[in-house]
Amino acid sequence: MKNRVRVVKRPQLSFLERWYLGPVVKGLGMTIKRFFGVLTDVLFRWENKKTAITMQYPEERWDFKDNFRGAPALVMDQEGRSKCVACQICEFVCPPKAITMWPAELEDEDKVEKYPERFEIDMLRCIYCGYCEEACPEEAIFLVKEAEIVYADRESFVYDKDKLHAMGGIREDRIMKWKDK
Amino acid sequence: MSTNGKTVNVTIDGKQVTVPAGTNIIEAARHVNTEVPHYCYHPRLSVVGNCRICLVEIEGWPKLQIGCNTNVSDGMTVFTASDKVREAREGVMELLLINHPLDCTICDQAGECKLQDYAVDHGTGLTRFAFDKQKKPKNVSWGDKVVFDAERCILCTRCVRFLDELCGTDEIGIDFRGEKVSLIVRDDGQLTSPYQMNIIDLCPVGALTSRDFRFKSRVWFMQFANTLCTGCARGCNVVAGAREERLLRMVPRFNAQVNDHWMCDEGRLNYTFVNDEDRLVAPRVNGKDVPYDDALARAAAILQKAKEGGGGAADIAVLGCASPFMTNEELFSFAGLLDALGVTERRFAIPMGEGDDMLLHPEKAPNARGARLFGFQDAPVDAERDWDVVVHFAARDGGGLPDDLNAKSRIVFSLQVDKNADVNFPLTTSFEKDGTVISAGDRLQRVSKALTFAPSHLTERVVLDRLRGLIEDGYQGTDTAALALARIAQEHAAFEGLTWTGIGLQGVSLQLAEAEVGA
Numbered sequence: 146m147k148n149r150v151r152v153v154k155r156p157q158l159s160f161l162e163r164w165y166l167g168p169v170v171k172g173l174g175m176t177i178k179r180f181f182g183v184l185t186d187v188l189f190r191w192e193n194k195k196t197a198i199t200m201q202y203p204e205e206r207w208d209f210k211d212n213f214r215g216a217p218a219l220v221m222d223q224e225g226r227s228k229c230v231a232c233q234i235c236e237f238v239c240p241p242k243a244i245t246m247w248p249a250e251l252e253d254e255d256k257v258e259k260y261p262e263r264f265e266i267d268m269l270r271c272i273y274c275g276y277c278e279e280a281c282p283e284e285a286i287f288l289v290k291e292a293e294i295v296y297a298d299r300e301s302f303v304y305d306k307d308k309l310h311a312m313g314g315i316r317e318d319r320i321m322k323w324k325d326k
Numbered sequence: 327m328s329t330n331g332k333t334v335n336v337t338i339d340g341k342q343v344t345v346p347a348g349t350n351i352i353e354a355a356r357h358v359n360t361e362v363p364h365y366c367y368h369p370r371l372s373v374v375g376n377c378r379i380c381l382v383e384i385e386g387w388p389k390l391q392i393g394c395n396t397n398v399s400d401g402m403t404v405f406t407a408s409d410k411v412r413e414a415r416e417g418v419m420e421l422l423l424i425n426h427p428l429d430c431t432i433c434d435q436a437g438e439c440k441l442q443d444y445a446v447d448h449g450t451g452l453t454r455f456a457f458d459k460q461k462k463p464k465n466v467s468w469g470d471k472v473v474f475d476a477e478r479c480i481l482c483t484r485c486v487r488f489l490d491e492l493c494g495t496d497e498i499g500i501d502f503r504g505e506k507v508s509l510i511v512r513d514d515g516q517l518t519s520p521y522q523m524n525i526i527d528l529c530p531v532g533a534l535t536s537r538d539f540r541f542k543s544r545v546w547f548m549q550f551a552n553t554l555c556t557g558c559a560r561g562c563n564v565v566a567g568a569r570e571e572r573l574l575r576m577v578p579r580f581n582a583q584v585n586d587h588w589m590c591d592e593g594r595l596n597y598t599f600v601n602d603e604d605r606l607v608a609p610r611v612n613g614k615d616v617p618y619d620d621a622l623a624r625a626a627a628i629l630q631k632a633k634e635g636g637g638g639a640a641d642i643a644v645l646g647c648a649s650p651f652m653t654n655e656e657l658f659s660f661a662g663l664l665d666a667l668g669v670t671e672r673r674f675a676i677p678m679g680e681g682d683d684m685l686l687h688p689e690k691a692p693n694a695r696g697a698r699l700f701g702f703q704d705a706p707v708d709a710e711r712d713w714d715v716v717v718h719f720a721a722r723d724g725g726g727l728p729d730d731l732n733a734k735s736r737i738v739f740s741l742q743v744d745k746n747a748d749v750n751f752p753l754t755t756s757f758e759k760d761g762t763v764i765s766a767g768d769r770l771q772r773v774s775k776a777l778t779f780a781p782s783h784l785t786e787r788v789v790l791d792r793l794r795g796l797i798e799d800g801y802q803g804t805d806t807a808a809l810a811l812a813r814i815a816q817e818h819a820a821f822e823g824l825t826w827t828g829i830g831l832q833g834v835s836l837q838l839a840e841a842e843v844g845a
């Protein structure tokens with residue numbers, strides 16, 4: 146095998162750098178600059194603050210990016226029907242087994258046969274990995290920008306179908322399977 | 327197949343094998359552990375050769391041949407995976423999938439579907455068909471057991487042939503032409519055969535699904551156990567599937583000596599009692615739930631008194647009533663306990679029903695032969711007599727003893743709470759324990775645990791052994807059903823030399839004297 150060792154030269158510090166005083170002064174300068182910046186923010190322009198990054202939670206909150214992975218939620222199409230067909234793929238793929246569902250047959254409906262009679266996600270178990278969203282063949286489950294899930298008892302962390310639908314809301318769909326199929 | 331004992335030598339994918347003359351290429355390839363993909367071919371049905379997935383190349387033959395309808399001949403050289411074969415299979419897969427609805431997401435067959443398996447193994451994963459797919463009726467009810475989906479059907483006609491050739495009811499036919507071709511059911515569109523659910527297993531795709539099992543669970547969530555149907559004395563071999571300790575379905579398992587590839591619908595649907603919500607889960611003494619130790623102590627006290635009184639002697643009358651749902655190991659332990667007490671009155675009752683000339687047996691219990699072998703009599707209990715102690719294993723319907731039986735103390739093993747019992751132990755079903763039973767034709771077969779009953783549960787065999795340990799000094803029971811079987815093999819001539827692994831998944835035939843097991 147060919148010798149693949151490559152010698153990397155260590156950077157040589159200059160005399161001033163080896164003395165350390167220059168960088169120390171530079172760092173102190175930054176601290177002093179921010180000190181006066183924050184002071185000005187606090188005294189004169191808190192509403193349009195420029196330097197301070199403190200956030201007055203919970204009055205002020207982050208606006209998450211669109212690809213933020215928060216809590217998983219079920220979505221409905223523009224006619225308010227759940228997109229989930231209870232295929233149980235998310236239940237299968239979920240690493241901490243947070244998803245439980247009870248599929249059932251839709252009576253007097255010949256186009257869509259299966260639906261989740263009950264669908265539960267235990268938010269205490271969920272690790273917000275997004276596997277369910279990735280695996281779902283119906284684009285029915287999404288991770289939404291919901292990150293603050295706090296309750297005093299364990300039962301409340303188990304979200305049922307209605308709660309998950311309310312959280313997921315409506316996403317337009319081109320295919321309406323119970324109409325077109 | 328007329329073999330007349332003749333054999334031929336063939337070479338399959340370079341491997342030499344000798345098979346009986348008249349074997350087709352699919353079966354011959356099995357001898358060298360090569361699977362030739364097939365949909366329409368089934369060893370018990372006539373060959374129709376309509377799915378074309380089994381095409382193979384034969385040296386010297388100009389065209390590819392279907393493996394199901396080509397018998398091997400001496401010196402034949404077959405290639406099951408040459409480039410030509412592969413290309414042909416890819417073409418067949420693409421054509422089969424042209425109008426397929428691709429609804430694996432909600433299809434119960436997903437996970438055990440030949441269409442999925444072969445699409446992965448032999449398909450290209452692509453389609454060149456750019457037009458609208460055929461739409462056909464979905465979710466068509468063929469009676470209360472089978473649901474048909476015409477879009478998923480690949481028209482292999484296995485279901486048609488089964489009902490025609492094996493059931494003789496000939497209920498399904500092919501109708502319409504060209505791309506509209508589909509299956510229809512005769513008369514009012516409802517299947518009537520008592521073996522109709524076998525077509526669900528036969529169907530290589532998800533076109534036929536079971537009304538009972540529909541959408542209950544995806545197969546990959548389930549745990550499977552190789553066990554027996556206990557609906558009748560036939561003891562059809564089945565694979566029982568359970569999820570989260572609920573039994574969800576039974577499908578037949580091949581056993582040429584017993585049920586071949588089939589089972590009856592009555593047996594297949596006879597499992598729901600396992601999931602009953604009102605099952606007794608903890609032992610009870612005088613109507614209160616107690617720990618096992620307390621219940622055992624109370625039962626032992628009752629039996630001790632009986633023992634001191636002399637068992638079946640006139641002063642204290644003891645009755646042991648077994649059930650034909652018990653395994654041989656339990657019956658052996660029960661008989662041992664009764665021996666220790668000196669009890670001679672040993673009874674059991676067989677629930678009877680309808681039989682037929684295919685599989686269904688009129689005895690609606692799995693182990694009446696075992697009960698006779700271990701000394702229990704299929705005779706009525708003397709209801710006039712005043713019994714002091716009755717030890718009773720309730721049958722599935724709770725019965726087995728006359729309702730108006732006079733008994734001072736009762737030790738009862740039952741599925742549901744027995745209000746009259748002094749000591750009431752929970753009974754497990756054959757899906758919750760290991761053991762052996764003697765099926766019709768004196769065939770010894772194994773039942774295996776498909777699900778766990780209550781975690782703290784002690785099996786009946788352990789309860790019986792502990793009771794015996796409490797009244798008989800130095801008696802030690804066995805830990806597992808296999809060890810219990812070894813003990814039976816030492817003591818009973820009919821079981822001589824038999825072991826748990828020796829019985830295997832297919833069972834063995836016992837040589838029992840007529841007198842031992844009755845008719």
Ligand code: SF4
Pocket residue numbers: 217235238239240241242243244266270271272273274275276277278288
């Ligand atoms: S985000 Fe991950 S952990 Fe949470 S429900 Fe989905 S698959 Fe399960």
Ligand code: SF4
Pocket residue numbers: 228229230231232233234235236277280281282283284285286
């Ligand atoms: S993967 Fe999607 S369609 Fe399937 S059960 Fe989960 S949410 Fe429903």
Ligand code: SF4
Pocket residue numbers: 478479480481482483484485486509528529530531533534
């Ligand atoms: S329903 Fe199933 S078994 Fe019957 S012809 Fe169609 S694919 Fe074959």
Ligand code: FES
Pocket residue numbers: 363364365366367374375376377378379380381392393394395
């Ligand atoms: S299995 Fe040979 S043609 Fe179908």
